[in-house]
Every structure is written in structure tokens, then in C-alpha cells.
Amino acid sequence: MKHLVIGNGAAGVVAAEMIRKHAPCDSIMLLGNEPGPSYSLSLLPRLVSGDIGESGCHLRSESDHFYRLRIEQRFGRISRIDSKAHKVLMEDGVAFGYDRLLIATGASACIPTIPGIHSPGVHACRTLQDARRIVALARPRAHVVLVGAGLTGCVLMEALAARHVHLAVIEQNERMASNMMPAGAAGMLKRWCESKGVRICTSTRILAIERINQGMAGGPRLVARLSNGECLFADLIVCATGAQPNIGFLRGSGIACTQGILVDASMQTSVPGIYAAGDCAETFDAASGRMVIAGVLPNAVDQACCAALNMIGKSAFQHHVRRIEVLATMGLVTSSFGEWHGLPGGQWVEASDERNYRYLRLEFRKDVLVGANAVGLREQHGMLRDLVQHQVALGEWKDRLLRNPAHISDAYRACVRRHGGANADIADQDIMRSTMQDMMRGQASPETVAAIAYRTISNAARRPPPARFGNPS
CATH class of the missing domain: 3.50.50.60 (FAD/NAD(P)-binding domain)
Incomplete structure (x- = not known):
């Protein structure tokens, strides 16, 4: 073959x-x-x-x-x-x-259609060569404009800030990370980034990019003309506007x-x-x-x-899509799970601690948690992921959570115990997640990740397959 x-x-x-x-x-x-x-x-x-x-x-x-x-x-x-x-x-x-x-x-x-977007000194970060060019221009005290404050933009924001540059972020939507969190969580994230010295301009577009004289390190000096009438001078412009x-x-x-x-x-x-x-x-x-x-x-x-x-002729099926985003931006961890924006006819509850940058929003359909958002609650990510991904029936705990979402840990323990404790799928995917994180830190090989993924897929393959292509229902 x-x-x-x-x-x-x-x-x-x-x-x-x-x-x-x-x-x-x-x-x-x-x-x-x-x-x-x-x-x-x-x-x-x-x-x-x-x-x-x-x-x-x-x-x-x-x-x-x-x-x-x-x-x-x-x-x-x-x-x-x-x-x-x-x-x-x-x-x-x-x-x-x-x-x-x-x-x-x-x-x-995805490069936006902006006059001057292909000027020297304007780069995305999707290839190794892109990263090399960004590193060459993002010297300490350089002026950098980051276009886009979605998931990729927030990751790059932290990377650029670590280079001790003067950083301004331009986002055309009314809030940061609009594809993974509601207004309350996004507003908290914006305030956090601004407290760390990053300028965030939401509801703002770049109308044009012009090249003027030489900037730092012999690179091009650029000016970004904004929809709010401002002009930002930059040694580097980084595009993080999707893929x-x-x-x-x-x-x-x-x-x-x-x-x-x-x-x-x-x-x-x-x-x-x-x-x-x-x-x-x-x-x-x-x-x-x-x-x-x-x-x-x-x-x-x-x-x-x-x-x-x-x-190779074996039988395996993907039964779930991991709709999970976990983002660390300037030291603040935010996350979204499943249908975080809610479903028609569903119910939701949110709680926030503005002073300590902590936020939790839960989305329900009947007695199932179908989506969630969290800010500053790293310790609850695994619980939220499992409850959402495995569509666990919460029973009476749903009403308790609507009254006080802070009881999510108690609800998780009670529902997992009620469903027989260690669910095999949850256990496999817990190991997969932690091993993937180890690989990202350089502490586990990709071969190990592949082996665990194979076990997870093989376990899933023992279940009846869903409908074939063209008839997903």
C-alpha cells in the first residue's frame, strides 16, 4: 500500500x-x-x-x-x-x-485588505520565516502594532510584550477575543492587559499603512492610520487577523x-x-x-x-470535537468550552469578581452544561471541560448552579460519583490533555502524545459509528 x-x-x-x-x-x-x-x-x-x-x-x-x-x-x-x-x-x-x-x-x-498591508515590516506569524522576521524587528523599546485581539492575537500579545516593546493592539470588534468569550469576560481581559502596559484599541480599524523613514535596527518606519483619526508610528506591524x-x-x-x-x-x-x-x-x-x-x-x-x-484498514471514528480554548495572556488565564454563547431556549448564569479578575459563566440546555467561560479559574478548567464535553446530566445540581455557580466543583464531584466515578473516556482524555501540555513545555515527546491519542481513538472505535459523510444527523 x-x-x-x-x-x-x-x-x-x-x-x-x-x-x-x-x-x-x-x-x-x-x-x-x-x-x-x-x-x-x-x-x-x-x-x-x-x-x-x-x-x-x-x-x-x-x-x-x-x-x-x-x-x-x-x-x-x-x-x-x-x-x-x-x-x-x-x-x-x-x-x-x-x-x-x-x-x-x-x-x-488571513491578511486584511488594507492599503500598504504588504509593506516591508508588516508580518503575520504563521511560518518559521514569519517568526524570524518578527524577532529581528521586535527589539527592546521598538514600537509594535498588533492587528487583531482574537485567540492568536492574545497569544502573540504576550510573546511581543516579553520582548519589552511598546505595544498597541488594534481590534475592529467591540471586544477582545470575541470568538471565545462574552462581553463581561472580554472586558476583564482588556482591563488586565492595560494594567500591564499594553494599549488596547477596540472598535477600531487600520485604514492604511504607510512607509516613511528608517526605524530601529535599520528596519522600515511605518505609520498606521486608524479609523478613530489617530496615527500610530511603528517599527513592526504584526497581523493576527485569523486563518x-x-x-x-x-x-x-x-x-x-x-x-x-x-x-x-x-x-x-x-x-x-x-x-x-x-x-x-x-x-x-x-x-x-x-x-x-x-x-x-x-x-x-x-x-x-x-x-x-x-x-491502513483499521476502524476508527471521531465522535467528539474538542471545542476548548484556553488562553494565557500577560499572566491571566481565560477559557471557553463548548457552546459558550448559549443555545436558544437555554439558561445561563454568571458571577464575577472584578477586583481579583475572576469570572465564571455557565450555559445550560435542560440539565446539561453545554458551554462555559472562565477567567482566572485555572483549577476548574478540567471540571468544566469534562461536564461540557461529556454532556453530563446535572439533575438537581443545575438549579443549585443557577443560584450560585461557585458550586461547580461540588456539582462535578457529585455527578461524576453518580455516573460511576472514573469514566473511561474522561480518564483517557485527562491523560491526553496533561501529556499534550507536557509536550508544549518540552517535557513529553510527540511520540508519547500520538500513542495516547491512539489509545483514546481505539477506545472510541469500539462504540457504534455515527452516520457517514453527507448525512451527519
């Missing part, structure tokens, strides 16, 4: 290794568009902050890792996929055949796409034998009843393992 994996990021690498583990005689090719070692996109902010060097971003530390696993590496840009001929055609005219294909091409930065799946090369392939590549519970696309995983894949979320792109690392690893097992 000949396997071709497009994309050498986290999803592609984990999938290739999983195939090799369970199919030692199969042919595997890993195709990337950036020559050099495979690296983790999620670690680029730590490279910007100076916490790690470039080697710390590498997914595998040994230079001969793929050679020893007999995984062939190739680099180049894809022109198109001929799904009928089972070939991937490259821009240089080379074609690669396959029996099974995995598309794990990730996503690219879009890399699927342009799929036109004419017959592979169904909307925002991303549509996949079923086995991660197979509309074309048999072709799979997708990671930030380019759009999958059904049973909790919300919608197709979603769940662009976070744990989902990418889960999906890659699931796709790999199906590519």
Missing part, C-alpha cells in the same frame, strides 16, 4: 508515524512545502518571546528520524490533485501516485469543500481513499449540530490518528 501525506506539520507527522507503526511494510511519503525540519506552528509565539530557540519548535529532535522510520520526505508546492488517476501533481511538473491520501495542509494567515484553510489546490479534484475539507467521522472526504485532518478539515460536531473547523492541536492529533488507522 502506498500512502501519501500532504503537510508536514503536527497532523501530517503524527499520521505518517501512526501508519508506520501499524503498517511496517507500507510505503509512506510525507510531502511538505517548506524545506527543513518539521515544526510546530503552536510553538512559534514561544520562539518570538525568546522562551525557546528554533530547534525547540521542531516536532522531532533527531535529524534522521524519518529516515529511520522509512518515511520518505519531499518538498514542493502542489498544483492540483487528480483523484481519478490517484496522483498529486506538483508545480514543477513532478507527479506522485498514491493508494491512500491524507491532506493535512493546515491554514494560512483560512489551505485548500485552493483542490479545485477540480471532486473533493467537497465549504470553509474547509468536509470529512465524515472516519476523517474520509467525499472521495473514497482520500482523508483530511487538522486545520484544513471541517467535521461534524454532535454537540452543536454543525460542521466546524476545530483548529487546535489536540483535535489535529486526534484526527490524524483516526485518519491514519482508517488508511
